[in-house]
Amino acid sequence: MKKLIIPFVILLILLMACSNEGEKVGNVDHNSDTITYESEKGPIEVPEDPQRVVVLSGFAGNVMALDVNLVGVDSWAKMNPQWKDKLASVEEVSDESLEKIIELGPDLIIGYSSIKNIDKLSEIAPTVTFTYGAVDYLKQHIEIGKLLNKEEEAQAWVDDFKQRAQESGDEIRAEIGEDATVSVIESFDKQLYVYGDNWGRGTEILYQEMNLNMPEKVAEEAQDAGYYALSLEVLPEYAGDYIIFSRIDETDNSFMQSDIYRNIPAVVNNNVFEVNGHEFYSNDPLTLEYQLAYFKKAFLNE
Structure with a gap:
């Protein structure tokens, strides 16, 4: 058995x-x-x-x-x-x-x-x-x-986000002026960079959805490649009326102590918004939601 x-x-x-x-x-x-x-x-x-x-x-x-x-x-x-x-x-x-x-x-x-x-x-x-x-x-x-x-879920978020970001852009332009310019800069590995409209760090929201203005020099040099490396001496030429500074504490940020930087109008007028580079780096939905909330607070005090 x-x-x-x-x-x-x-x-x-x-x-x-x-x-x-x-x-x-x-x-x-x-x-x-x-x-x-x-x-x-x-x-x-x-x-x-x-x-x-x-x-x-x-x-x-x-x-x-x-x-x-x-x-x-x-x-x-x-x-x-x-x-x-x-x-x-x-x-x-x-x-x-x-x-x-x-x-x-x-x-x-x-x-x-x-x-x-x-x-x-x-x-x-x-x-x-x-x-x-x-x-x-x-x-x-x-x-x-x-x-x-999960295409339906992704599409639903995209549709909703675009609407909210564009509405916020309308409010921000009304607040700072239709002609005001905004630049996004970062210091990484002893090099300064400015960014076009598709390189993370909030650029997609600011330029693509909110339709804020990029400084002319940034558009000339950074738009096609997405970013542009520059020296401290020419930074004022690329600085907008407002600056988003993607700060990474592990790198050298001593340029902020220079007279060149301190005399940039956006700096003089307290129109520089410092953000954590590690938090602002990407352009995924979680980061984009964080960036949108930050920009509304920074520009509109919401």
Whole structure:
């Protein structure tokens, strides 16, 4: 009798394993239901309901905004003070920490097209990359929504955000004047930069949605590339009536003590708004909401 029972039990276990719709990778159960996402490199099968996403660059805020679970993110995401609690249990990874990523057992990996080891990462989980600037920042969120099977949620947020940002822009222009200019500057690694209208740091909201004016010199030098490196001596030529200074405390900000900087009209008139560079760096929905709230407070005292 025992000889009959033992094979039956083994057969039952095998049948249960075969009937399981999931698969195990890195000791984590993954749902096998998939959708086809049309990526830059062609169609790719991705989870219909991803549960363990790794973001290697740029898109952590997009994924969090759509309430999808993250298990690994890049160092820039981890440095954002606004996300400290949200990412407390999420591992910091890079495109070179393959073993750690394997241990995390992701069912989807997302990053910029410039990341390394894409072929190796694709062996771990479906890996989808995006070229920065290939689409505008709001279409990018909709693409992330498509990838995560949450396009409707992404589109709804985009429609609502555009309306709110444009309405705030109308109020701000009425407050500061239709002709007032705004520039966005940052000091990083002993170099000063000014930014065009699509390089994070609030530029998308200020210039694209609020329709605030960019100083002529900034438009000439920074608009096409997205940013422009300049010396302290010529900074006054690129300074607007209002300045958003994306401050990174870890870098050299001694230029702020110079007479050149102190004599810029925006500085003299107390029209410089300092923001935390780590909080303002990106252009994902969470960061954009934070930036919008900040600009309303800074320009309108709301």
